[in-house]
Amino acid sequence: xxxxxxxxxxxxxxxxxxPLRHPWRWVAAVVIVxxxxxxxxxxxxxxxxxxxxxxxxxxxxxxxxxxxxxxxxTVYSMVLAIVLGVVxxxxxxxxxxxxxxxxxxxxWIFRGxxxxxxxxxxxxxxxxxANIQLGVPFGPSFFHLNLQALSIPFILAMLGLxxxxxxxxxxxxxxxxxxVPEGQSEASTALGMSWGMTMRRTxxxxxxxxxIPPTGNxxxxxxKTTSLVTAVPYAFDLYSIATREIAARTFEPVxxxxxxxxxxxxxxxxxxxxxxxxxxxxxxxxSRKLTTKQLEALAKAQQIGEAGHV
Amino acid sequence: xxPMVQAQEVCKSFGALHVLKGITLEVGRxxxxxxxxxxxxxxxxxxxxxxxxEQVNAGRLYVDGDLIGYREAGAKLHEISxxxxxxxxxxxxMVFQHFNLFPHRTALExxxxxxxxxxGVKKADAVARAKDLLDQVGMAEKxxxxxxxxxxxxxxxxxxxRALAMNPKLMLFDEPTxxxxxxxxxxxxxxxxxxxxxxxxxVVVTHEMGFAREVANxxxxxxxxxxxxxxxxxxxxxxxxxxxxxxFLSKVL
Numbered sequence: 435x436x437x438x439x440x441x442x443x444x445x446x447x448x449x450x451x452x453p454l455r456h457p458w459r460w461v462a463a464v465v466i467v468x469x470x471x472x473x474x475x476x477x478x479x480x481x482x483x484x485x486x487x488x489x490x491x492x493x494x495x496x497x498x499x500x501x502x503x504x505x506x507x508t509v510y511s512m513v514l515a516i517v518l519g520v521v522x523x524x525x526x527x528x529x530x531x532x533x534x535x536x537x538x539x540x541x542w543i544f545r546g547x548x549x550x551x552x553x554x555x556x557x558x559x560x561x562x563x564a565n566i567q568l569g570v571p572f573g574p575s576f577f578h579l580n581l582q583a584l585s586i587p588f589i590l591a592m593l594g595l596x597x598x599x600x601x602x603x604x605x606x607x608x609x610x611x612x613x614v615p616e617g618q619s620e621a622s623t624a625l626g627m628s629w630g631m632t633m634r635r636t637x638x639x640x641x642x643x644x645x646i647p648p649t650g651n652x653x654x655x656x657x658k659t660t661s662l663v664t665a666v667p668y669a670f671d672l673y674s675i676a677t678r679e680i681a682a683r684t685f686e687p688v689x690x691x692x693x694x695x696x697x698x699x700x701x702x703x704x705x706x707x708x709x710x711x712x713x714x715x716x717x718x719x720x721s722r723k724l725t726t727k728q729l730e731a732l733a734k735a736q737q738i739g740e741a742g743h744v
Numbered sequence: 745x746x747p748m749v750q751a752q753e754v755c756k757s758f759g760a761l762h763v764l765k766g767i768t769l770e771v772g773r774x775x776x777x778x779x780x781x782x783x784x785x786x787x788x789x790x791x792x793x794x795x796x797x798e799q800v801n802a803g804r805l806y807v808d809g810d811l812i813g814y815r816e817a818g819a820k821l822h823e824i825s826x827x828x829x830x831x832x833x834x835x836x837x838m839v840f841q842h843f844n845l846f847p848h849r850t851a852l853e854x855x856x857x858x859x860x861x862x863x864g865v866k867k868a869d870a871v872a873r874a875k876d877l878l879d880q881v882g883m884a885e886k887x888x889x890x891x892x893x894x895x896x897x898x899x900x901x902x903x904x905x906r907a908l909a910m911n912p913k914l915m916l917f918d919e920p921t922x923x924x925x926x927x928x929x930x931x932x933x934x935x936x937x938x939x940x941x942x943x944x945x946x947v948v949v950t951h952e953m954g955f956a957r958e959v960a961n962x963x964x965x966x967x968x969x970x971x972x973x974x975x976x977x978x979x980x981x982x983x984x985x986x987x988x989x990x991x992f993l994s995k996v997l
Contacts, residue, residue: 615844617840617842617844618844618846620797620840620844621838621840621844621845621846622858623797623830623833624795624797624833624836624837624838624907625833625834625857625858625862625906625907625910626830626831626833626834626858626862626863626910627830627858627861627862628826628827628830629826631861631862635857635861636846639848640846640847640848728889728893
């Protein structure tokens, strides 16, 4: 019989191994860098890019106005779409058959037609419904609104984007909700929670981990889809101002398209940073990996324990 | 005094599949009843009927004198609203095979969730009670840990404490140790034993015959949706009368 001596008399030396080399990664990186440098050199020296015009218009007041409008359109329609999407998804999964059908029909229409056509339709609403009256049918009217007298392309554009997006958000949220194990809602029910509270406090927070990444995609996609509002027609978003307004006047399509590209890229980059932090927040508790704080506390406890032994 | 659980000819079917075929039994106050039997015999379904996670199709099921799942008006039964059902469940704690702790909440947050949001207990009071309960199940040091950072046995002990946080008058255990590593089973049974000694009424679906023999007042053997045999655990385990009980026990003991 062997007796294993487990007393930690001298701990073995830490391993100092030669790291595995990856020569082909270096070769690939060098090739790519060369290609990028060549392309950048071409961009800088090709006069067709007209960099002086680009610089002149990058911070132009009209461009900044377009950036602001694009951001507003994105944020407002996205917020509306998420709220509506949650409602639609919850309706779709609810035990109430009326809710389920309403949600299904909404999705059927708004996912089944192109966004450009929908936006054009929203633009036609003042033509179709010239007046809005609130009152008893065939009786007296209490409230009257003349849509044609109002200038509401921004609101129509926002509604158009939001309702279309809501259909997609509803599917994303439904997938998130379905990803939460049934035991979770069962445990909540057994604790006396109502269906609504179970959704709100147990299921949706856990579904967030699945919902956030595709929603980040949708926000970024929405930022770009705002360039379609010209169908309404709404003419003051970034793309419309850069191309239809300024480039059409100055006959400089290339530098102004680049101005638009630069601003879209900047905005999507900022959104990606926000998405990173949101994902980190909602993944708490999802892995056994300890947080930095918890690791520090454990290491401290270990040190104290070892100090006590000596 | 009315028994805590009273089942009269309880039947449950899922479509054409009859899972419970007339269960009649009683659990007195402060009693511990263990239910054993082969898988598919309807033990868990019966347990889930007690807190109305499943709706009974025939027969009557009373908890503390209240009819579960229906309202009796004259000769007619009316389905109860989800709100009333939720109210009935508040006083019935349930512990699941797979713990079902809320993974996005720490152990302590798991315990205070329902008292605060269902019962409207003040947060400070709920936290104090939760800490006390975590201490009772030996989990005081893990109050800030998330479930994924706990072992199975620890998670199940937190889950028991979570159910107790609602001050239930009845506790249901659905195979509480079946998903645990063998060396972790003991710590959970220890907590359950303590709970039984404190006078909690418990219905336990289990395969732990040792626990049944030691702690239970009554052992029920189910097979094929009916109660085949029941009685004091020592008697049933030592001298099973039915062939089916004998066959089952010879396999598990």
